[in-house]
Amino acid sequence: MGLRKVALVGHPNAGKSAIFSHLTARYAAVSNYPGTTVDIFRGRTTVKGQPYEILDTPGINGLEARSEDERVTLDILQKDRPDLIVQVADGKNLRRTLYLTARLAELKIPLLLDLNMKDESQRKGISVDVETLSRCIGVPVVETVGTTGQGLQQIRDALDTHALCMRNGETPIQWVESILHQVGYQEAAQERWTTLETTLWTVAILVGAFFHLENYFGAALGWPTLYGWIISSFSSTSQSAQPGLLATAAALVGGYLFPVLLPFLWAVRADTSFNEKFGVWARKFATGSVILVIALSLLYQLVGNLGAQVFVGLLETQLFATYFIPWLQLLLPAGFFYDLLVGQYGVISVGLTYGIAIVLPVVFTFFIAFSFLEDSGYLPRLAILSDKLFRSMGLNGKALLPMVLGLGCVTMATMTTRILNTKKERLIATVLLALGVPCSAQLGVIMGIVAGASPQATVVVFGTVFTQLLVVGYVLSRILPGHRSDFVLEIPPIRCPLWSNILKKTSLRVRWFLKEALPLFVLGTLILFLLDRIALLDRMIELVEPVVTGILQLPRETATVFLLGFLRRDYGAAGLFDMARSGTLSSLQTVVSLTVMTLFVPCIANFFVLIKEQGLKISLVITFFITAYSVSVGALLNLLLRFLEVTV
Amino acid sequence: MSRYLFCPRERMSGSNGNGNGDYAQQSGETHPLRLTYLPLETPARVARIDAAGESLVLNFGIYPGVSVQVRQRYPCYVIKCEETEVALEGRLASQIWVYYPHA
Ligand SMILES: Nc1nc2c(ncn2[C@@H]2O[C@H](COP(=O)(O)OP(=O)(O)O)[C@@H](O)[C@H]2O)c(=O)[nH]1
């Protein structure tokens, strides 16, 4: 039997990656914001002896690509033509879902409709008559819960579908409306509470309440027929109880109060859960700013203090520097291997110490916090808050997503710039990422250093970097051709992050760090060691010395650290951390070198992704620009701080 | 009570098929107004969408006949349609015209 190709397709954030992870043994990153998946992810599964290749795709909104990530999916659909499309949809949004179904039907590829998020739909009181719906559109419809895997068996069972979605010459909109009509779709929340209904219910509730009171007091007087009708249609007590003046008054008051009560009722009838409220607060300017400050300080506490101070203290100062390294130094006889492993540029004393004892605890705490942020649905709300800021840089709020992801790893974030709509936006975001967005390890190490220094140091370093991002962004938005796209972003509901998913993502990222970054740490140290052996290192340092000691007024050793920084920025940052803790750097020098390192050239991995996404020429230009720029900013900062005699 | 009490099927057929149907005459409602003038948290039916915003909002399930409400204006607009919340800038929001029954 040949391999059948099945593409999971649907709106962003509908749960495709969650379904994918359940269908195949592979884990695809699941996060609560649109744009998590920016490339095709493939996995295998076998059902009844038939092998299937399952494709997880970036979300689409229609058949017209507006951004690179949508194009990736549409290319697969239109050129590769899978054997089956499984449309994974948010069951709460049937109209929108069917609109995409209508568009997918144009492809004439067998289809299976999966209404995901069944748990949330049920909580909202939305139920869909699956059988009728299936009959109307001509393809199987299943319901699933992507987080728990409920209903997944139905998808497996239906994988051999060959049915095409039916459309009888209507426009997509007419088709969708006629189907919604046929399935008697009750629209959720907002539509269920039409004005008249709300009026009637308000009145009924008030009347009902007063009726009991009236019974209690035993008053019995005549009543107008209209309210009698209302009561008899809504209140079960009306049959037995005597109508009364009080009821009339209540009804009148209810009707009178209605305009006042209306907004209140809406607020009540709408979702009242804490998550919902938090979601609203997080996207309003005043409350959102407060939440942002709290979130940032929590992050700072977690990564800067717990990770970079406590954990690093335990691992580096206690374990490595007190026991492990001295012990090895005693064990090894002086000579080549001593130098190679535990010498000045030793693989263990520098490479592994930096990688495992300094950077690992930092990235570990950061990844936990970061996964939590991703899964909560907070990030899109932050995009709303920062929209205006990004507009001044020729971007829009959507650019926040790659920027924040850049804190995880600039390399991955550079790929995420695909979700931006225009070429110009992608270029600006890429430059800003390479210039000033520190990666998690680097950020953590910086936090660790400044947390150990002074509050002013924190403000100066982050303030300078932030201002430089604004300045460069503003200038680029002015000089680059092209235009900014309109800000449109779907805001997912706030969801309680699942610990299992957070741990999964954290462990995946830590493993990724150990696999990708640690070898580079070792390799970097080896290169340094060799360069040192053949006395080339001194030559190279002499070459950059005028810049480092002359222009930046930093100690000579900092040059080595900057060289390391090109291999991996966090490696360089770890070097600075080491120097700052051992007192080689004055606090002013710490601030200057940190700023330069943060603005400094992208690491090698980022450079390669840069070439892949933007081409060699642009990448070289970006790299040269950034190197020159970071040094100039560092020099200026140094002069300024010394001139103003600021103590940091 | 279904929404068809307030938005009967017959009206839908009045749309011209490309998603831009303007059926003010049949509906007998007030003149459409821009979404940006709609009071907060008040559902209103979409009348039409100006060309510049059409393809964008269509993909979010916002098209003539469906109900939307504005949930926030600042720092940027947040509108809700079905169970989808969409953040969009004011320039786009003003491309959407709605019938507001109590205007
Ligand atoms: N409550 C609930 N949440 C879900 C369900 N399926 C997925 N999610 C959550 O929805 C978010 C988006 O999921 P993801 O798989 O990344 O969506 P994708 O963008 O379509 O790949 C994540 O936070 C998931 O945990 C579901 O059935 N119920």
Ligand SMILES: [Mg+2]
């Ligand atoms: Mg995904």
